[in-house]
Amino acid sequence: MADALLVVEQLEVVYQRVITAVQGVSLRVEKGQIVALLGTNGAGKTTTLRAISGFIGMDDARVTEGTVTYKGERIENLPPHGVTSLGIVLVPERQKVFENLTVAENLDANVARVVKGFDRKRLAASVYEYFPALARLRSREAGYLSGGERQMLGIGAALMCAPEMLLVDELSLGLSPIMVSELMQRLLAIRRELGTTILLVEQNAQVALDIADYGYVIENGRIVLDGTPERLSSHQDIKEFYLGGGSTRRSYRDVKQYRRSRRWYG
Amino acid sequence: MQLTINIVVLAAIYALICCGYVLIYRVSRVMSLAHGELMMLGAYGLFATAGTFSGHPLIAIAVAAVLATMVGVLVYVALMRSMTGEAVLAAVLATIALGIFLRGAMVLVWSAQEQHPIRLLGWTNSAVSIGETARISAAALVLVVVTALAYLSLYFFLKYTVWGIRMRAAGQNPLLAAQRGIGLHGIYALAWALATFTGGIAGMLIASDTALDQTMIIIGLKAFPAALVGGLDSLLGALIGSLIVAAAEVLMIHYIDPLLADVVPFFVLLVFLIVRPWGLYGSKEELDRV
Ligand SMILES: Nc1ncnc2c1ncn2[C@@H]1O[C@H](COP(=O)(O)OP(=O)(O)OP(=O)(O)O)[C@@H](O)[C@H]1O
Ligand SMILES: [Mg+2]
Numbered sequence: 001m002a003d004a005l006l007v008v009e010q011l012e013v014v015y016q017r018v019i020t021a022v023q024g025v026s027l028r029v030e031k032g033q034i035v036a037l038l039g040t041n042g043a044g045k046t047t048t049l050r051a052i053s054g055f056i057g058m059d060d061a062r063v064t065e066g067t068v069t070y071k072g073e074r075i076e077n078l079p080p081h082g083v084t085s086l087g088i089v090l091v092p093e094r095q096k097v098f099e100n101l102t103v104a105e106n107l108d109a110n111v112a113r114v115v116k117g118f119d120r121k122r123l124a125a126s127v128y129e130y131f132p133a134l135a136r137l138r139s140r141e142a143g144y145l146s147g148g149e150r151q152m153l154g155i156g157a158a159l160m161c162a163p164e165m166l167l168v169d170e171l172s173l174g175l176s177p178i179m180v181s182e183l184m185q186r187l188l189a190i191r192r193e194l195g196t197t198i199l200l201v202e203q204n205a206q207v208a209l210d211i212a213d214y215g216y217v218i219e220n221g222r223i224v225l226d227g228t229p230e231r232l233s234s235h236q237d238i239k240e241f242y243l244g245g246g247s248t249r250r251s252y253r254d255v256k257q258y259r260r261s262r263r264w265y266g
Numbered sequence: 267m268q269l270t271i272n273i274v275v276l277a278a279i280y281a282l283i284c285c286g287y288v289l290i291y292r293v294s295r296v297m298s299l300a301h302g303e304l305m306m307l308g309a310y311g312l313f314a315t316a317g318t319f320s321g322h323p324l325i326a327i328a329v330a331a332v333l334a335t336m337v338g339v340l341v342y343v344a345l346m347r348s349m350t351g352e353a354v355l356a357a358v359l360a361t362i363a364l365g366i367f368l369r370g371a372m373v374l375v376w377s378a379q380e381q382h383p384i385r386l387l388g389w390t391n392s393a394v395s396i397g398e399t400a401r402i403s404a405a406a407l408v409l410v411v412v413t414a415l416a417y418l419s420l421y422f423f424l425k426y427t428v429w430g431i432r433m434r435a436a437g438q439n440p441l442l443a444a445q446r447g448i449g450l451h452g453i454y455a456l457a458w459a460l461a462t463f464t465g466g467i468a469g470m471l472i473a474s475d476t477a478l479d480q481t482m483i484i485i486g487l488k489a490f491p492a493a494l495v496g497g498l499d500s501l502l503g504a505l506i507g508s509l510i511v512a513a514a515e516v517l518m519i520h521y522i523d524p525l526l527a528d529v530v531p532f533f534v535l536l537v538f539l540i541v542r543p544w545g546l547y548g549s550k551e552e553l554d555r556v
Pocket of ligand 1: 015016019020021039040041042043044045046047048059093203
């Protein structure tokens, strides 16, 4: 129970002192797992990840309730660079590269977690191995990269922080299905070879559940469902709203509130 | 010839002062309007150390330079740090308040009397002849060399060292920089330290060339248009802006009226604000690419 790598408990986040974006989100991620956090637009996925990775003053956001625990240490009020130095690194949804820096500089800028025998050059080399496309673009300004290349650079730069855990926000955003499955395979390889734990936020439930070990569904700032990928994909409501299947088309409002399923994990 | 030398010297003065404006603006979007005062504080620092370590001019200069650097860190930690993440205007106002405070404090401590730190160091500011007719004072010559060195080292620092790259990264996107493990406070303190270091050196050299009194604040103020003309976030722009402003000023003084000296930089600035509001090398409105 208590030995999960990351435990989020009853998290509540308020923007600008009045807008509650997340209320009572709880989730846990075991070491070495890939966990998917699914939900529609505005459900609170990004807010949850941002709360884990830390806010800065100009976000005007605050964790008002609940806790985030990483390796037994409370981190909900740490600044982002503090969280990063503990080993949790976010690949943000939107601004994930420094546009006026070259690809190589984007990799160099990061401050890595303190690890024994850390070698920046070797790590950079392995990033270029995971994403060969970046190697050709080394001296290109990141502002000119395509969406897919940006996503690769976002992940690559996060790897330069020597993370134990990656938080990835909408890998699939604006990318072709081929690029998405390609990147998902890269994440699997990263987990396999570097042992990195991954919390993956997605609207595209199918691609996320394909590689995940466990999944949560968030709606209106609350976790409404969680379970193994098999269980989630076979769930009627998930089928209908996230996987595009389902028997009859019902309007979104007609659906009764998801039955809060009991956790049968961990 | 003499005119060219005058332009180069004045441009070097402005440029050395400008790198402080540019560094701070570049990382934090804050215009430090206390720069003239901080520069003067650096000069008084030399005045003080020259008195303390009399007979050891090099030690006095080194200690004064270290003090000037520490002042920057202190200003950031004590005052600007709490402004991080607040509206930029609040931070700019804080620098104005700091400037007023420093001005008053310096008059109290050192009086408004003209001082000559170089004499305390035991040196004289003799003139060097260049060619047949032109002359340059030793202090001005050193200033030109120091400015060139400062710009070269800053260029290499920002371009090729990890901390320089981090500084640029933090200036572009502080949130992402923090998420990538870069401590913003460290970067901002570093920018302030570099700014008061270069500004302090500029103050010391100007005080050595002419004298140390309240007019130094005006010189600091006149350098601000040079930085703005260059675009405020580019070192190359600051260099060229300094040249333009210095050339305009020297030529106006020579051909029209010496009384114009203090007005010219602001006049040049006005022209630029109309023609090219983002400055020579400043970034235009950033395009959002998705
Ligand atoms: N900076 C902010 N200030 C105020 N409200 C915000 C802010 N950021 C997000 N919100 C609000 O919080 C809610 C949750 O937003 P969030 O970005 O977490 O959703 P999301 O699940 O990531 O959605 P998407 O899939 O569209 O990215 C939304 O209603 C949004 O309008
Ligand atoms: Mg989002």
